[in-house]
Amino acid sequence: MFNKFKKNESKLHQKERKLAFFLLFPTIFIVLSIVIFPLLANFWISFKPISLGDLRPPKLIIKENLRGKLINKDKTAEIHYRYRNSSAKYDLNNVIFNDTIPKGFNIKKIEPNNTCEIKDKNLTCNLEKVPAKSSGKIILKITTNDYWKKNKDNLKNTRPTTSYQSKNILTSFEFTFDNFKKVFSATEFIQVLKVSIYYTIFGTAGALLVGLFAAQILQKSFKGRTFVRGLLLFPYISPVIAVAFSWVILFDPFSGVVNSMLIQMNVIDKPINFFGQKYIDISIFGYIFKFPLALSMVIAFEIWRYFPLSFLFILARMQSLPEDVFDAAEIDGASPFQQFYYISLPFLIGIISILFLLRFIWTFNKFDDIFLLTGGNAGTRTFTVNVYEQAFAISNLGAGAAVAVVIFTFLLVFSLVFIKYSKKGVF
């Protein structure tokens, strides 16, 4: 079957196929190496007992010292080589080090005596194995000769060179399930899951609803509409670091405008730490209700920053709706709400559902915003912030990668839903 296809294929097609591959190759290569490969590497790392410190490869550290005075001929002095394995975890194997002994020295004795050799003033020591954390010493007993008297060589003119092999934790075949055990068994897992779900659902739905509302407002033509449309996109296009910090400063408990304003207008008596307080008690009809303050603030920021995107899509879709439909409805006596409910909304439901899915995935993946606003504290730690927390704050790269695998699994499920919908032709 495949052969038949090939035979029928014209030469032009073949040429086109080759060219297409040639033109797309760099893109495929870059995406494979910077996106797909790290993705696979992440799975690899998630099964490894690896911490941030392990990324620094183990080293043999050597210090050389001269003990004793070299004033008289025939007087002995000692050269001390102290070596140490810098790693607390990994052994160094096949360790060899070389140094050139200055001409002015005669070597009398080497301790321990079976590890080192001297050949033409070249010292070669075969230490074989230096276990993790261990250190050792090699002592050379020396005397000076005539040459030294003339030239006064300095021992430190030549540095010892070393060669050794060590296990690289990234490429070794040492695996563990501890990372996943740690991630799933931690009491905070449920908490992180809950926060992620709340954040994603409310952030997505909020941004969509606000965007829908904004689109309704901007659909009516008025003076300065283009200007306002551009203005409403500001939160979306500005650098996240700039807008996140301006929110932090706006709601600062000590010098923030919002707190001072609320206090001066006699709305509250004490400043509220909007981004640092997990719960705030609100009493409704005598019932004390614990309101998750920091999480709500983070969600509010998410809505503020991303409603422009939904607004833009919905507005573009609405403007492609022919005017005369509304004119006809007007003549038939449909009220404005009826027009919205029976004409606009059914027309928009496709774009709204696809926006919901896309934004749902992106909100779930959001890291920067929460990290900059609260650092993941005060009950705002989502999975993405947990990746950072595990890998870089606690320095457990493996656990961080395991959390990233959890994120990726969720992502895979969401993407499948997305593909299913986009195949239906919504997108």
Add this chain to the structure above:
Amino acid sequence: MFWKYGLFCSIFAGSIWGTFWQIIFTMMGILTFGIPLELDVNQMLIIGLVSGIFYINCQKIISMKIHLTTIFTMTLLVYMFNFGKPYQINESLNNINIFILIFLTSAVTWISINYSLNKISIGKLSRYDLEGFYIKLMWALGLIIFILITLVPFYIMIMTSLKNQQSLILNPLDFSLNINSDFKTLFNSYIELFTDFNFHLFLINSFFVSCVTVFITLFFSIPGAYALSRLRFPSKKLFSSSVILIYLIPSIVLVIPLYAIFSQIGLRNSLLALIIVYPATTIPVALYMLRGYFSSLSSEIDDAALMDGLSRVQIIFKIAIPLSKPAIVSVGLYVFMIAWNEFLIAFMFLDDPSIFTLSRGIMSLNSSEVPQQHLMAGAVIATIPVMIIFLYLEKFLISGLSTGGVKE
């Protein structure tokens, strides 16, 4: 039902507008005069309500004289409600300012009432008119609220960056600018950022990384997009849809392996690392946007050129690129914006202050030792280039974004 009557609409609109403008103008007063003003919504609620009823009763005979008289009466009523001391201010603190504030509150409230109750009769309303009234009210309130919530953080950002430490601590609400102060004191934070905090380096680094990213992205995505839109090859559909799926992979999932690998090969703490990683995230976006644009061009030109003996590669350079110059420029600027705004990778990878990008540099200002106005000045510096590009790009971005080229 009572809410179907014009009279109720007038009460409703009057009290809503009165309360709303009272809150807004009190806040504006606090921010512009830098003095504590107590919020009292009740007075304006009642005054607005009364003016609403007044308007709906005599809207037929209304004239300029009546407009002015009403506004002054409303202002007077505010003074009467407070026994001549509105906002509970005892001292003779700039009484003229307070008067202007109250007068403006009254005037804007009155204009809003005029706007929402225009052509509403006092009796029972038809469903169409009733919904029209509520929609008009919601539309106006919504528009104002949207503009305010969008602008306030940016306003705070700019104003904070122009203040100095003492006045910020003394009164966080005083955003009145001292117009008499000279350039140096006004822009002190900016000058210090450039002289003491190496911001000129950060700017250069950000600019360099973003430009190189744009160049690499366009260099690879133009031919790729052309191939996707014009050439026939197997599994083309799969390829196109996997481009979308690449969008959905967040950098937080990639950052640990990238960090580990780049650390091991000694690339991590360098601008080269950013230049390698950024294009990988922007090429799919650019590919997607450009593919859409190329597809919208007619392929007949290409066919004619092929007949004339041009090769495909020649067509790309001589026909496709010149024809889509505006789109390429726009995609390039968009990619520039993505690279400029990027935070996570820069934050994780860069340790050495001399190679910080702006995002990373601003992050380093976020400590208790650096005053707030420096942080905000840094934020303004990072935002300005993006705003300039946006003003240039707005039209394209709006059409490009809404046809599907979306990226965080």
